[in-house]
Amino acid sequence: MTLKDTAGKLPRMDFKLLWMRFTKSPAAVAYALSALLFALTIIINPKGFNNNFIGSLILLTVLLAISSAGQTIVLIGGGLDFSGGAVMSAAAIFTSFTMDSKDGLFLQVLVMCLAMGAVVGFLNGFFVVKIGLPAMIVTMAVSNIVSRLQYVLTAGSPAGWAGPAFINSVIHRFFDVIPSIVLYAAVFFPIVFWLLQRSRFGKQVYLVGNNKQAAYLTGVKVNWVIIATYVISGMMSAFAGILGAGYKATARVDIFSEYAFTSLVAVIVGGTTFSGGVGTYGGTIAGALLMTVLSNLLTTLGLPQTMRDILNGLIIILLLMMYNRSKAVRQ
Amino acid sequence: MKRLVAILLGLTMILGLFALSTGGAEQEVKKLKLASHNSEVEGNPYRVRYELDIQEAAKAALEKGFDISYASFVSNWDPATETQQLQNSINEGYDIILVNPVASTGLDPIIEKAQEEGITYINCDVEYLSEDVNILNICTDQYYLGYKTASYAGEILGKGAKVVLISAIAGNSANDFRDEGFLKASEEAGLEIVGRYNHNWSNTESQQIMTEIINSGMEFDGVLVSQCADAALAAYDTTGAKLPKFFGFGDTGEYMQRVLKINEAETVMPYIVVSNPPGVGASALNFGINQIMGKELKDDVYESGNEKYHSIYLPSKIWFTDQNQDEYKEMAEAMAPGDTITYWLTIDEVAEQYFK
Numbered sequence: 001m002t003l004k005d006t007a008g009k010l011p012r013m014d015f016k017l018l019w020m021r022f023t024k025s026p027a028a029v030a031y032a033l034s035a036l037l038f039a040l041t042i043i044i045n046p047k048g049f050n051n052n053f054i055g056s057l058i059l060l061t062v063l064l065a066i067s068s069a070g071q072t073i074v075l076i077g078g079g080l081d082f083s084g085g086a087v088m089s090a091a092a093i094f095t096s097f098t099m100d101s102k103d104g105l106f107l108q109v110l111v112m113c114l115a116m117g118a119v120v121g122f123l124n125g126f127f128v129v130k131i132g133l134p135a136m137i138v139t140m141a142v143s144n145i146v147s148r149l150q151y152v153l154t155a156g157s158p159a160g161w162a163g164p165a166f167i168n169s170v171i172h173r174f175f176d177v178i179p180s181i182v183l184y185a186a187v188f189f190p191i192v193f194w195l196l197q198r199s200r201f202g203k204q205v206y207l208v209g210n211n212k213q214a215a216y217l218t219g220v221k222v223n224w225v226i227i228a229t230y231v232i233s234g235m236m237s238a239f240a241g242i243l244g245a246g247y248k249a250t251a252r253v254d255i256f257s258e259y260a261f262t263s264l265v266a267v268i269v270g271g272t273t274f275s276g277g278v279g280t281y282g283g284t285i286a287g288a289l290l291m292t293v294l295s296n297l298l299t300t301l302g303l304p305q306t307m308r309d310i311l312n313g314l315i316i317i318l319l320l321m322m323y324n325r326s327k328a329v330r331q
Numbered sequence: 332m333k334r335l336v337a338i339l340l341g342l343t344m345i346l347g348l349f350a351l352s353t354g355g356a357e358q359e360v361k362k363l364k365l366a367s368h369n370s371e372v373e374g375n376p377y378r379v380r381y382e383l384d385i386q387e388a389a390k391a392a393l394e395k396g397f398d399i400s401y402a403s404f405v406s407n408w409d410p411a412t413e414t415q416q417l418q419n420s421i422n423e424g425y426d427i428i429l430v431n432p433v434a435s436t437g438l439d440p441i442i443e444k445a446q447e448e449g450i451t452y453i454n455c456d457v458e459y460l461s462e463d464v465n466i467l468n469i470c471t472d473q474y475y476l477g478y479k480t481a482s483y484a485g486e487i488l489g490k491g492a493k494v495v496l497i498s499a500i501a502g503n504s505a506n507d508f509r510d511e512g513f514l515k516a517s518e519e520a521g522l523e524i525v526g527r528y529n530h531n532w533s534n535t536e537s538q539q540i541m542t543e544i545i546n547s548g549m550e551f552d553g554v555l556v557s558q559c560a561d562a563a564l565a566a567y568d569t570t571g572a573k574l575p576k577f578f579g580f581g582d583t584g585e586y587m588q589r590v591l592k593i594n595e596a597e598t599v600m601p602y603i604v605v606s607n608p609p610g611v612g613a614s615a616l617n618f619g620i621n622q623i624m625g626k627e628l629k630d631d632v633y634e635s636g637n638e639k640y641h642s643i644y645l646p647s648k649i650w651f652t653d654q655n656q657d658e659y660k661e662m663a664e665a666m667a668p669g670d671t672i673t674y675w676l677t678i679d680e681v682a683e684q685y686f687k
Contacts, residue, residue: 047548052570056542059569096668147373156372156379159667171569179569248538248565250585250668254374258535299543305501305529 026271029322030286037293045300051177057292059171059179063247064288066185067240067256068263068270069192070121070233072284074135075267076196077229078209078276082139083124084237085260086146087117091241092251093150096160099245103163113238120146121234125227143260150253158252162245170246184243192281195232205229209276266291269319290319363399363427363623365389366420367612368413370433370457372405375532376583376669377558378431381456381609384673385429388613392620395678399427408433417441427451427619429612435460435504442466451622455615458504460640467622468642469615472635473505475647476605477512477557480580483652484553485520487577487601492552494577495526495544497537499557509557517555525551534562541566553577558607561585561668579603584666591656591663598653604663606649610675614645617681626686643685648674 022028038057042049067088074081091113098112099105120142127138150158172180196202204225207215216222240259245251270287272279294315298308367385372378382403389399404420406413410433420428421444428450432438435458442464445452455469484494496513499506517524526549530537537559544551545566553575556563560581567574574593580603581587590602636642649672651659662672676684 045547048546050546050548052572053546053548056546056570060539060542151373151379156383157376157667157670161668167568171571173571176571247569248534248562249568252374252376252534252669253379255534257374258533295539296543296546299528299540300547302526304527305498 026269026322027280027283027286030270030283030290033319034286034290034293037290037297041293041297041300044297048300051173053296055173055177055179057289057296059181059247060292061285061289062179062181062185063240063243064259064262064266064292065285066188066243067237067259068266068284068288069188069240069281070236071263071267072192072270072272072279072281073196073205073236074229074233075272075274076209076276076279077205077226078212079128079226079229080135080139080264080274081121081124081230081233081237082136082260082264083120083143083146084233084240084263085257086143086150086254087120087234087237088241088244088256088259089251089254090116090120090146090150091238092245092248092255093154093158093253095166095242095245096162096249096251097154097158098160099163099166100160101163103165105163106166109242110239113242114235117234117236117238118231119234121231122227124234125230128230129223129226147254147257154253156253158250161250167246167249170243181243181247188239189281189285192236196281201225201228206277209278211277262291265316265320269316360393360396360398363392363397363620364423364425365399365401365427365429365616366404366423366425367401368404368406368416368420368428368430368432370406370408370413370431372403377607377609377671379609380671380673381431381612384610384613384675385616388610388616388675388677392616392678395620397620397623406433410434410437414438414441417445421445421448421450424448425450426623427453427616429615429619430454430459431456431612432459439464451619453615453619455612456505458508458637458640458642460504462639465641467615467618467628468636468640469611469618470505470636470642470644471607471611472644472646473508473607474512474644476580476607477509477514477555478516479512479605479647479650480603481513481516481522481555482520483601483603484555484577484579485516485522488520488522488552490521491523492521492576493523493525493550494553494555495528495549495551496524497528497530497540497544497554497556497559497563499530499532499559501529506557513555513557522553524555525549530556530559530563532559534559537562538566538569542570545570545572551575555579556581558582561589564589574600577601580605582606582672583668584663584670585668587659587663587666588668590653591660594653594656601653603652604650604659604672606647606672606674608647608649608673608675609671610673611645613675614681617676617678618643618685620678621682621686626682628685629687632685645676 071081094113095109098109124139124142127133128135170181204220208222208225212222244256266287267284269290270283386401389401392399404416413433439461453467458468458470498510528540530540541563561583582604593599636644
């Protein structure tokens with residue numbers, strides 16, 4: 001074949017290959033499903049296509065995506081973290097208590113909450129690695145301790161409100177549509193992407209999640225990498241809790257406990273597997289978007305709550321079945 | 332002289348007897364062991380306050396000669412754990428068992444066992460619906476909370492207005508009674524309920540569901556919500572949507588502070604606060620103490636309740652709206668965001684109102 005021949009033909013689109021690539025990318029599927037459900041929501045209820053809808057969708061997706069970041073890293077590293085909801089709640093309580101309707105305390109809150117998250121994460125990692133207990137049991141136990149401490153330290157009734165400027169920095173709408181939480185996302189998302197995809201630590205996390213033995217033989221300090229994933233997870237959950245306090249303006253004991261489950265679902269739906277070593281943060285963001293759009297659609301359908309709960313559960317199970325069928329890498 | 336000695340001796344004897352009788356009264360302080368069983372405490376400010384109120388009422392009982400030691404058991408919504416914990420309380424010889432149950436049925440055998448052991452068993456807050464056991468149910472009049480809210484919404488919005496109803500958990504007796512009240516008053520006032528939802532007593536879900544209702548573009552004039560009103564109201568902040576023409580009911584510090592701020596200068600959004608006092612557990616304890624004192628309930632005690640289940644519905648005593656908010660402003664602003672309005676009936680008030 002001459003150069004002339006090839007220049008005369010347009011490259012053929014291999015749709016089969018594209019389709020295979022598409023279906024093998026959970027993130028792409030999650031984005032596509034989100035778009036589909038989004039379109040369905042608008043078709044069912046055209047009035048629903050408004051600024052509030054778009055803005056809330058972005059806000060709730062970003063909050064869920066930030067709260068799921070730590071879980072993504074831990075899961076890729078082969079672990080599991082159920083303490084995210086408790087850490088988020090504790091950070092939200094600390095934020096509203098410390099700010100107490102005053103501005104100018106963000107840095108203080110940030111440092112204290114990140115330190116608290118790091119300590120909780122370290123405890124998780126330490127017990128998982130050094131004592132060898134199952135991650136699910138350890139992180140649930142630590143989660144219970146963090147919840148109990150919230151109760152004891154606040155007598156069950158946390159005081160205070162987040163500062164007005166801080167609340168505004170989370171919920172303000174640019175052009176009546178884009179919530180200001182995207183500014184936090186603009187800083188946070190690239191850090192997570194860099195950490196997982198570009199840094200040496202990220203490569204080690206994937207390696208450890210894929211095969212601990214192989215990682216060890218290549219010189220990776222496996223235990224320290226695992227502990228570090230839990231520490232980072234704790235810090236990221238704490239950061240999500242700070243933003244959560246801005247979103248809700250005040251906090252309660254265990255206010256974000258449900259996020260321990262929803263964040264895990266978002267991560268799995270986004271293509272990160274329980275077996276470890278597989279997943280991306282882009283997928284998690286897609287998972288968070290899908291969960292938010294799905295919840296919105298079920299409300300728009302106006303079905304009885306019981307039916308909404310059943311449908312929500314069934315769809316989540318279906319998605320989890322679709323995404324978690326990849327074989328674990330042999331150890 | 333003899334007379335003087337006799338008088339002095341007599342006085343000494345009287346004083347001695349008085350001293351003995353006083354000392355005797357001190358010795359007659361009766362020790363009681365109280366077990367409070369709850370389906371949930373942490374994460375639920377209402378239940379937190381409920382337990383704190385019981386503790387305060389237990390301390391206050393000392394004035395009436397009852398030294399009550401208190402222990403709390405939480406089943407975290409697990410009926411099996413609840414049964415196990417109740418069984419332990421019976422075995423450990425508690426005198427009073429207060430139960431805020433996981434469900435409205437299913438505890439008959441354990442109740443019978445407690446009663447066989449002579450334990451004062453009182454169910455409170457979530458009504459226990461069994462005709463086969465004879466226990467006292469002490470609950471707040473939940474029907475009234477829904478009825479009062481929807482009635483006031485009707486007054487404000489007028490006939491034909493559209494409202495959304497956000498209930499708590501379907502199947503929960505307190506929620507179902509409230510819903511009956513909401514529906515009855517809505518029907519009487521001619522309100523059209525254009526959407527029904529549940530927040531499952533979760534602040535996070537309440538805010539999310541209200542956000543999604545606003546997002547849907549649905550047209551409605553008012554919001555009827557079964558508590559968690561603070562979080563539902565917060566959804567208006569985060570979406571920036573226009574406030575509805577009516578909101579209610581809630582009874583937390585956060586809800587009251589939010590609505591007071593909204594209506595600070597003028598009435599922007601009519602609302603109602605109706606109290607569902609967590610002190611109902613403390614009132615229930617004082618019913619138990621009266622029973623231990625050997626008193627009998629009045630014959631007409633179930634008139635404002637349900638004789639079939641031996642239920643006494645305590646009325647909600649505090650409610651206010653945008654019309655009379657100034658009277659309650661100080662109280663509301665002093666409360667922590669998650670705290671709720673509370674009060675309870677003392678031993679004497681219970682005796683006077685409900686016992687012979």
